Amino acid sequence: MGARQRADERREVTMEATVRELSAASPAAIRNTEPATGKPLPAVAAVGPGEVRLVVERVRKAQAKWAALGFAERRRRLSAFKNLVLDRSQELAAVISRETGKPPFEGLLHDIAPLVNLTAFYARGAKRALRDRRVPIRMFPHKRSYLRYEPRGVIGIISAWNFPFSVPMGEVVTALAAGNGAVVKPSEFTPLSALEGKKLLDEAGIDPELVAVLPGFGPTGAALIDAGVDMMVFVGSLATGRKVAASCGERLIPCVLELGGKDPAIVLQDANLEAAARSVVFGAFANSGQVCASVERVYVDRAVAEPFTLRVVELTKKLRQGGGGEVDVGAMTTPAQLETVRRHVDQALAAGAKALTGAEVRPGPGRFYAPTVLTGVSHEMAVIREETFGPVLPIIPFDDEEEAIKLANDSDYGLSAYVFSKSTRHAEQVANRLAAGTVIVNDVLYTHGVPELPWGGVKCSGVGRTHGEEALREMCWVRHVNVERFSLPKPWLFPYREAVLRRLEKLLRTVMRLFN
Numbered sequence: 001m002g003a004r005q006r007a008d009e010r011r012e013v014t015m016e017a018t019v020r021e022l023s024a025a026s027p028a029a030i031r032n033t034e035p036a037t038g039k040p041l042p043a044v045a046a047v048g049p050g051e052v053r054l055v056v057e058r059v060r061k062a063q064a065k066w067a068a069l070g071f072a073e074r075r076r077r078l079s080a081f082k083n084l085v086l087d088r089s090q091e092l093a094a095v096i097s098r099e100t101g102k103p104p105f106e107g108l109l110h111d112i113a114p115l116v117n118l119t120a121f122y123a124r125g126a127k128r129a130l131r132d133r134r135v136p137i138r139m140f141p142h143k144r145s146y147l148r149y150e151p152r153g154v155i156g157i158i159s160a161w162n163f164p165f166s167v168p169m170g171e172v173v174t175a176l177a178a179g180n181g182a183v184v185k186p187s188e189f190t191p192l193s194a195l196e197g198k199k200l201l202d203e204a205g206i207d208p209e210l211v212a213v214l215p216g217f218g219p220t221g222a223a224l225i226d227a228g229v230d231m232m233v234f235v236g237s238l239a240t241g242r243k244v245a246a247s248c249g250e251r252l253i254p255c256v257l258e259l260g261g262k263d264p265a266i267v268l269q270d271a272n273l274e275a276a277a278r279s280v281v282f283g284a285f286a287n288s289g290q291v292c293a294s295v296e297r298v299y300v301d302r303a304v305a306e307p308f309t310l311r312v313v314e315l316t317k318k319l320r321q322g323g324g325g326e327v328d329v330g331a332m333t334t335p336a337q338l339e340t341v342r343r344h345v346d347q348a349l350a351a352g353a354k355a356l357t358g359a360e361v362r363p364g365p366g367r368f369y370a371p372t373v374l375t376g377v378s379h380e381m382a383v384i385r386e387e388t389f390g391p392v393l394p395i396i397p398f399d400d401e402e403e404a405i406k407l408a409n410d411s412d413y414g415l416s417a418y419v420f421s422k423s424t425r426h427a428e429q430v431a432n433r434l435a436a437g438t439v440i441v442n443d444v445l446y447t448h449g450v451p452e453l454p455w456g457g458v459k460c461s462g463v464g465r466t467h468g469e470e471a472l473r474e475m476c477w478v479r480h481v482n483v484e485r486f487s488l489p490k491p492w493l494f495p496y497r498e499a500v501l502r503r504l505e506k507l508l509r510t511v512m513r514l515f516n
């Protein structure tokens with residue numbers, strides 16, 4: 001065993017020991033049950049709020065060494081991590097499925113595949129995305145400026161439970177590719193997937209001190225923001241996002257907020273109805289509707305509303321729901337989310353909506369809500385105004401396109417939106433009038449899994465972007481360097497003189513005419 005390997009192992013023991021000791025010192029343990037079966041999941045010791053600062057300090061020390069490694073070595077280690085994730089994909093999918101209640105198919109396709117793709121993209125692309133950028137200066141051609149992207153230091157990441165592997169690990173990989181360290185506070189409902197990810201990072205030869213995963217509850221997340229991190233990435237609800245933004249404002253650290261959605265789909269009269277129905281059913285019920293970008297409202301042209309709705313209901317009734325194995329729709333991950341879904345549907349039905357299928361909690365032991373299609377809903381109902389985050393699809397006919405666009409935009413949220421039409425030109429005209437971070441024509445959901453494409457919302461759906469080259473730059477601070485290549489007179493320096501001012505004024509007019 002070489003000296004370096006021994007040193008690496010010592011570090012591993014140290015960080016693991018730290019988190020273990022901190023967890024042991026904390027009185028709380030995380031105890032969840034499998035959403036699909038009701039069986040207990042392994043208890044996970046929680047790290048308390050008082051312990052977070054120490055962890056951030058340790059990560060900061062490791063970060064300096066990681067940044068000094070350079071792009072090529074970082075790429076090698078991130079690629080090793082990616083390969084390990086691929087090698088262990090079956091086991092990982094099983095863990096993800098067990099703690100979320102989603103089918104293993106979704107664990108593989110929605111959590112593991114996007115993370116692997118993202119890791120490959122950033123491992124390879126970070127060097128190019130973060131190279132120095134020249135900024136031409138029109139007014140002073142004898143000077144040159146460039147931007148240099150420096151890692152911020154330690155990135156704090158707080159995540160939700162619906163993509164417990166791809167989301168926190170995706171943010172970790174982005175942070176590492178840009179030369180940062182990371183401290184993750186995963187959702188208290190799904191700590192196991194992130195802990196599996198951490199094991200693989202260690203195994204890939206990434207300094208165990210560089211990334212910490214701190215299982216814990218809300219107060220531990222709040223403490224992370226206050227523990228000396230240089231930037232926060234928060235993925236979760238609007239209510240918590242507001243608190244996170246306020247704390248980051250207090251500390252004057254940047255934050256990216258990926259919050260909720262109430263995403264509309266508009267089905268135009270000339271849409272391919274079969275393709276639109278299949279997409280919308282997938283968009284509403286994949287992950288049991290627990291996707292920030294789930295289709296939560298469908299506006300369909302009245303001329304085609306009947307055949308479209310019939311087909312949606314037919315497809316919905318064919319969905320197989322249950323735990324494990326060959327099922328299409330899994331369980332509701334948390335008891336609170338099941339309650340929200342039940343409340344939204346019950347209120348809608350009480351106010352005159354009609355359920356064409358579903359609208360019931362399926363008998364236990366797991367937490368299942370039957371895929372539900374609603375008609376007769378109004379825009380005042382909670383099922384239209386609030387994020388449902390469950391398998392519920394309200395369908396609303398419209399009489400003209402203007403009305404559809406107005407209704408689609410009538411929301412506090414603006415994460416994604418979808419338009420269906422055989423004419424892409426027509427669809428794009430509608431798409432360009434929708435207030436959403438992403439608008440997809442003739443498809444749903446999938447762009448979150450494509451690392452090249454920026455992800456994020458407008459309005460109450462969030463601030464900033466993850467994914468794409470922009471996210472890497474966001475995780476850096478920018479140094480602007482300005483160099484004088486040769487010297488010219490600087491008549492604007494002291495002392496000020498009237499005659500010089502007149503000459504400069506004339507020069508300004510001439511130059512500005514050239515810039516027209």
Ligand code: NAD
Nearest residue numbers: 159160161186187217218221222236237240258259260292
């Ligand atoms: P949540 O806001 O309840 O919790 C998110 C995380 O915040 C958890 O880790 C939680 O422990 C932590 N937390 C709680 N209180 C905190 C506090 N005061 N300070 C700091 N951290 C705190 O959200 P959730 O129920 O876990 O997730 C569901 C939400 O996440 C939905 O609204 C969904 O749309 C959203 N989401 C958004 C995206 C996106 O990309 N826009 C992706 C996934 C999920």
